[in-house]
Amino acid sequence: MGPWLSPEDLESVRRKVPMLYIDALPVRVDDAGEVEAVGLLLRVTEAGTMSRALVSGRVLFHETVRQALARHLEKDLGPMALPRLPLSPVPYAVGEYFPTPGSPFYDPRQHAVSLAYVVPVVGDCRPSHDTLELTWLTPAEALLPEILADMSEGHASLLRRAMAHLGRLY
Template sequence: MASTGTPDPNSGWLSDEELAETRRRLPLLYVEALPVRVDGIGQVTEVGILLRANAAGAITRTLVSGRVMYGETIRDALFRHLEKDLGPMAFPLLPASPVPFTVAEYFPFPGSQYTDDRQHAVSLAYVVPVTGTCEPRQDALELTWMTPEEAASDSISAEMEGGRGSLLRAGLASVGALF
């Protein structure tokens, strides 16, 4: 989308000014995904965590995430953001049912479990196996594959913004990857 505020011809997107105004007035719907590699019996062997520069220029770790566009299904939004962040050859295996492992609610003030300085947002969070080659795209600097234990460590959690370290741990626990 153009930084001049020109509306995107895709009616599912808002101009920068419209998005800022909407964020001040309404909670927005997001999807978040924890990409994982699984073995032959479906147990998580690796977790993919993105490395990004945030708006303030700090390097942080995060999950695949993004807004759901008007008229877009949850499944389509999840696939779009996985492909956008991990590349077209990631080959995600979306769940048969679009039921998330949790619903995370982000607030623009401290003291909340999940925070986002820009907005109040509701995020549907998924653990998604990927079978292909992942090449980070867009604003991701790299994708780091870790064991579930490494990913759930305090040091990695400290590098994640907005409480996403606890979201990552909850996702791993939901699939039995943490003991």
């Protein structure tokens, strides 16, 4: 599925219409379904700084939420990550991003709404695309202030919400 708008048209639409995104927190679970590890991406931001992030991306025209999740997980974690996509498209949280500095969910490009999911992965993750590294942390480590401080664009809030949703908020 190719781009549905030219970069110029996309920029114009972003100034006028909220965009739909997905955010996904990759996790490793044990045999009982308990979260053992949380995967956070390490990326270079547009400003040139390093930042930890969730898997994130836009839902394309004529693409289901499940298809968008699969596409972005493969793009960021590699084709052998083997994600276990949720059976239901109901997210654990909704992020509302605004182009207003100081907004809890800030995206300077646009107003966007993000559906957030926790997605177990069972395969071999090899970061690709613009991901420098995938770091696996215990749930307690992921919630350390220094880790949360390295996250941007509302991802720290979504991570805390995911841990609360999973009963792992310490």
